[in-house]
Amino acid sequence: MVIVGELINASRKAMGAAIEAQDKEAIQKIAKDQFEAGADYIDVNAGIFVGQEPEYLKWLVEIVQEVVDAPCCIDSPDPKAIETALAVHKGTAMLNSISLEKERYEALLPILSGTDLKVVALCMSDDGMPETADQRLAIADKLVNGLIKSNVKVENIYVDPLVQPVSTNVTFGVEFMKAIEGIMANFKGIHTMCGLSNISFGLPNRPFLNQTFMSMSISKGLDGAIINPLDKKMMANIIAAEAIAGKDNFCMNYLTAHREERFVF
Amino acid sequence: MVIVGELINASRKAMGAAIEAQDKEAIQKIAKDQFEAGADYIDVNAGIFVGQEPEYLKWLVEIVQEVVDAPCCIDSPDPKAIETALAVHKGTAMLNSISLEKERYEALLPILSGTDLKVVALCMSDDGMPETADQRLAIADKLVNGLIKSNVKVENIYVDPLVQPVSTNVTFGVEFMKAIEGIMANFKGIHTMCGLSNISFGLPNRPFLNQTFMSMSISKGLDGAIINPLDKKMMANIIAAEAIAGKDNFCMNYLTAHREERFVF
Numbered sequence: 001m002v003i004v005g006e007l008i009n010a011s012r013k014a015m016g017a018a019i020e021a022q023d024k025e026a027i028q029k030i031a032k033d034q035f036e037a038g039a040d041y042i043d044v045n046a047g048i049f050v051g052q053e054p055e056y057l058k059w060l061v062e063i064v065q066e067v068v069d070a071p072c073c074i075d076s077p078d079p080k081a082i083e084t085a086l087a088v089h090k091g092t093a094m095l096n097s098i099s100l101e102k103e104r105y106e107a108l109l110p111i112l113s114g115t116d117l118k119v120v121a122l123c124m125s126d127d128g129m130p131e132t133a134d135q136r137l138a139i140a141d142k143l144v145n146g147l148i149k150s151n152v153k154v155e156n157i158y159v160d161p162l163v164q165p166v167s168t169n170v171t172f173g174v175e176f177m178k179a180i181e182g183i184m185a186n187f188k189g190i191h192t193m194c195g196l197s198n199i200s201f202g203l204p205n206r207p208f209l210n211q212t213f214m215s216m217s218i219s220k221g222l223d224g225a226i227i228n229p230l231d232k233k234m235m236a237n238i239i240a241a242e243a244i245a246g247k248d249n250f251c252m253n254y255l256t257a258h259r260e261e262r263f264v265f
Numbered sequence: 266m267v268i269v270g271e272l273i274n275a276s277r278k279a280m281g282a283a284i285e286a287q288d289k290e291a292i293q294k295i296a297k298d299q300f301e302a303g304a305d306y307i308d309v310n311a312g313i314f315v316g317q318e319p320e321y322l323k324w325l326v327e328i329v330q331e332v333v334d335a336p337c338c339i340d341s342p343d344p345k346a347i348e349t350a351l352a353v354h355k356g357t358a359m360l361n362s363i364s365l366e367k368e369r370y371e372a373l374l375p376i377l378s379g380t381d382l383k384v385v386a387l388c389m390s391d392d393g394m395p396e397t398a399d400q401r402l403a404i405a406d407k408l409v410n411g412l413i414k415s416n417v418k419v420e421n422i423y424v425d426p427l428v429q430p431v432s433t434n435v436t437f438g439v440e441f442m443k444a445i446e447g448i449m450a451n452f453k454g455i456h457t458m459c460g461l462s463n464i465s466f467g468l469p470n471r472p473f474l475n476q477t478f479m480s481m482s483i484s485k486g487l488d489g490a491i492i493n494p495l496d497k498k499m500m501a502n503i504i505a506a507e508a509i510a511g512k513d514n515f516c517m518n519y520l521t522a523h524r525e526e527r528f529v530f
Contacts, residue, residue: 167516170508170511171511173509173511174510203519203520208501209508209509212480212506216480219442219482219484219485243435243438243468243474244438244477244478244481246439251432251435251468254468255469258469
């Protein structure tokens with residue numbers, strides 16, 4: 001499972017303040033903590049700083065990679081901000097995210113075309129958010145084929161079918177999971193990705209519901225997630241679910257996590 | 266989800282002693298506790314009492330149904346014990362279990378034929394335990410078709426694909442879950458059932474792994490389980506997984522469980 005650490009995001013109040021105050025030490029600590037907890041990519045988002053997003057995003061990439069030997073997940077729809085950040089990025093970044101919305105699609109495709117960048121591909125179009133698995137698969141189809149045609153390798157694409165709250169419609173969990181299964185079956189070598197906390201919107205015990213949803217989605221083939229890797233229960237859940245899903249040879253990763261007392265229930 | 270409460274089983278040391286001592290009160294308490302915790306069937310097993318199984322099983326059915334308004338799951342391969350127990354049973358019992366093993370199959374089929382009894386159908390044959398999904402589906406096919414031919418309604422059949430430990434073979438979880446999916450797809454109206462704790466044999470943190478496995482299996486269609494309903498974490502898991510799986514309209518069951526403070530994490 002590819003884990004993107006979600007904490008360095010300016011839309012989180014404390015983080016927004018830390019970025020604005022240029023509190024390098026605090027942000028670097030969160031980068032290191034996420035990396036040590038198992039993040040493969042460190043998400044960086046400076047979206048709230050209108051007009052200053054490029055410089056803040058560049059600064060975030062620089063200070064994160066000063067202390068952590070991991071690529072960033074550059075979280076912006078703005079081509080100028082992305083390019084400024086990419087110019088200083090070491091290694092192969094992930095872009096978060098392209099979608100089928102015309103403006104976003106046309107802005108990001110030239111940046112991705114022919115590169116080795118990873119990319120999150122959101123199942124969203126100008127017609128709005130899809131509700132059924134079929135609607136998601138139709139968008140994924142156009143999006144993935146468009147990317148491939150522009151020389152993006154299928155194994156660099158992480159499709160996010162977009163989670164919607166099960167409290168709004170009882171079918172929303174199932175339709176999301178069917179989409180995961182369909183995407184993994186339709187495009188050999190592709191990945192899926194999601195920020196899953198929307199599933200529990202409007203319901204009590206959200207972390208618990210999110211964990212359960214994670215296990216269920218892993219059984220359908222989900223192999224990427226944008227989460228808080230400092231959430232030890234969630235991380236334990238992922239490790240256990242991957243062992244059961246046959247993705248952990250000899251349960252080595254599970255046994256190591258247990259030995260290192262990384263399990264919290 | 267159909268829940269069979271597993272605790273009144275003579276092979277559990279304390280329960281075996283309670284049955285032998287005819288400690289009616291203690292056993293009735295466990296029956297009531299399981300029922301109140303959400304068990305749909307109360308499993309009764311007196312298998313360790315060779316020669317006395319029929320009378321003990323009959324007694325268990327009587328004392329359980331004295332205090333609990335629920336059917337029993339009669340847990341025996343012995344036709345004489347089953348018939349003695351059925352003679353006093355009120356309502357529609359479940360038999361646990363028939364399999365494709367010749368001796369067991371031929372002994373239980375006449376008891377089931379043309380009745381409304383529910384039955385657990387184990388994916389086991391005289392060739393031993395299946396390892397792959399295909400092997401399980403081949404056994405399920407023969408077993409289910411045999412039962413249907415003998416006038417057992419498909420909706421009364423609970424196929425148990427048999428869980429094997431993921432510590433023995435990394436594919437065992439996946440193959441089990443594929444079998445659940447296949448059985449639910451191949452026979453419209455059928456149910457699946459399992460005692461799932463084998464999945465975690467040989468690994469640390471077994472209850473946690475069992476819960477994760479339960480959520481994952483529910484996402485594949487599992488709709489029955491033989492468990493300890495007094496395990497509040499497991500019950501919380503089932504309720505959450507069913508909400509996500511679209512089986513809980515308006516999340517009513519989930520919200521009720523929360524309000525009644527039945528959730529333990």
